[in-house]
Amino acid sequence: MRLLIMGPPGAGKGTQAKFIAEHFKIPAISTGDIFRANVSQGTPLGIEAKKYMDAGEYVPDEVTNLMVRSRIDEPDAVAGFLLDGYPRTSQQVEELDGMIKFTGHSLDAVVVLTVDQDEIVGRLIQRAEAEGRADDTEDVIRRRQEVYAEETEPLIELYRGRGLLVEVDGLGEVDAVTQRIFDALDVVPES
Numbered sequence: 001m002r003l004l005i006m007g008p009p010g011a012g013k014g015t016q017a018k019f020i021a022e023h024f025k026i027p028a029i030s031t032g033d034i035f036r037a038n039v040s041q042g043t044p045l046g047i048e049a050k051k052y053m054d055a056g057e058y059v060p061d062e063v064t065n066l067m068v069r070s071r072i073d074e075p076d077a078v079a080g081f082l083l084d085g086y087p088r089t090s091q092q093v094e095e096l097d098g099m100i101k102f103t104g105h106s107l108d109a110v111v112v113l114t115v116d117q118d119e120i121v122g123r124l125i126q127r128a129e130a131e132g133r134a135d136d137t138e139d140v141i142r143r144r145q146e147v148y149a150e151e152t153e154p155l156i157e158l159y160r161g162r163g164l165l166v167e168v169d170g171l172g173e174v175d176a177v178t179q180r181i182f183d184a185l186d187v188v189p190e191s
């Protein structure tokens with residue numbers, strides 16, 4: 001399976017990506033996690049990405065696209081993958097289309113987690129207290145939401161137009177959301 005998971009900051013993409021990946025035996029590839037790993041290792045990519053992440057802005061497309069391209073070329077992603085947090089701009093969609101076409105496959109589905117704005121802010125503030133993620137401050141959360149609304153939300157309609165959209169209610173217990181996603185994806189035919 002070649003899947004995407006989308007949704008606003010705090011929708012539960014990372015939480016659910018792990019379960020979906022286990023279920024379909026594919027790697028979950030999170031651009032946010034890869035950037036954070038590079039930031040904590042102090043790599044040149046991490047130093048570059050941190051400037052944008054700390055401000056709630058997107059890392060430039062050229063940097064992000066190259067990183068995803070090299071990750072999905074790895075052997076564990078040959079039979080499929082779940083991308084969490086990519087693509088987020090129309091330029092990234094174009095780039096991903098090219099990457100997938102090159103493999104002779106196509107995307108199977110795009111899971112979109114729908115959530116209520118107040119619930120999300122509550123989740124991120126709770127996470128800020130528990131984990132202290134650098135971009136979980138009130139101002140940066142607000143900016144991440146704005147950037148999502150401007151750059152990424154419109155992509156949902158694009159994937160709807162392609163007939164790939166699987167919209168799932170992201171509210172409720174984590175297990176209940178996971179079950180809804182499985183129920184929706186288990187009927188999607190693999191390309």
Ligand code: AP5
Pocket residue numbers: 007008009010011012013014015016031032033035052053054056057058059060064084085086087088092123124126127135144170171172173174177
């Ligand atoms: P990224 O790490 O992807 O951040 P995000 O999109 O803001 O998403 P989050 O990780 O905050 O939320 P999530 O939807 O994954 O929810 P989670 O499962 O964690 O990206 C970070 C930054 O990297 C970006 O701002 C950007 O700078 C850069 N970046 C990444 N990709 C990029 C790209 N393609 N292009 C350019 N730049 C890029 O859950 C959130 C919290 O809620 C957790 O505490 C969790 O435990 C809790 N929770 C989850 N589900 C539930 C539930 N059902 N009920 C209650 N609590 C729940």
